[in-house]
Amino acid sequence: MNPPNRSPLRCALESLTSTRVRILLTLGIVLGLGTVGTMAVWTDNSTATSGTFSTGTVSLLINNANPYNFTSLTLASMLPGESRAAILQVQNKGSVPLKYSMSATTPAGSPALTGFLQVTIFPGASPTNTTTNGMRTGGCTGTQVGQATLAAGASVNLITTVRELAATTGVDDLCVVAKLSATAPTTVQNQTLSAVTFNFSATTV
Structure with a gap:
């Protein structure tokens, strides 16, 4: 029932106004809570720094040189069955261990003489x-680790089972024997092999 002296339209407007006030109050509470939620919080950061990184070196020398002039392994006017021995020192001067073949x-x-040199x-x-x-x-003492007969204008493997050298100070003394076969024919007389190049291939362990 409408209060006396108040028209139905006035009562409806008052009711609508009251509802809007309640809605605005409710929004105010929600917005107020939202405002509390955006307050600043304490934060912190931390870091971890690595050590340095560097690359190693592979350095294979023969008798402290590269290349090395192996003049101690030479023999002139050879006869069948004659031989010559000389030493080669293989050295690892690099910062990492390595293995090598020869x-x-x-x-x-x-000349044909080449095929009769072992x-x-x-x-x-x-x-x-x-x-x-x-x-x-x-001659050399001990047990051989490699042997091959030379080939003219070609390469032959001498050490196929790789040998390891420690980093920086690794040393391997190799005694090398070159021998003219006792069965070398007379057709290879007065021939000269100008040089034999010994190749050492190194890789990291």
């Missing part, structure tokens, strides 16, 4: 060279 190469156009490798041995009844003989 081969021998002769120049293109090398090279044998002994580790950790000292060479001996003697002459008995005019026959020159070179």
Whole structure:
């Protein structure tokens, strides 16, 4: 029932106004809570810094040189069965351990004599060279780790089972024997093999 002296329209407007006030009050509470939720919070950050990074070095030398002039392994006017021994020191001067293999190469156009020269490798041995009844003989003690007959204008493998050298100070003394086969024919007389190149291939362990 409408209060006396108040028209139905006035009562409706008052009711609508009251409802809007309640809605606005409710929004005010919600907005107020939202405002509390955006208050600043304490934060912090932390970091971790790595150490330095650097690359290693691979440095393989022969008798402190690269290349090395292996003139101690030479023998002129060889006869069948004669041989010569000389030492090669393989050195690792790099900062990382390595393993190496060894081969021998002769120049293109090398004479037939090449195919009758045999090279044998002994580790950790000292060479001996003697002459008995005019026959020159070179030798090394120990157990061989490689052997091959040379090939004209080609490469042959001498050490196929890789040998390891420690970083910086690794050393491997190799005694090398070059021998002319006792069965070398007379057709290879007066021939000269100008050079044999010993190749050492190193990789990291």
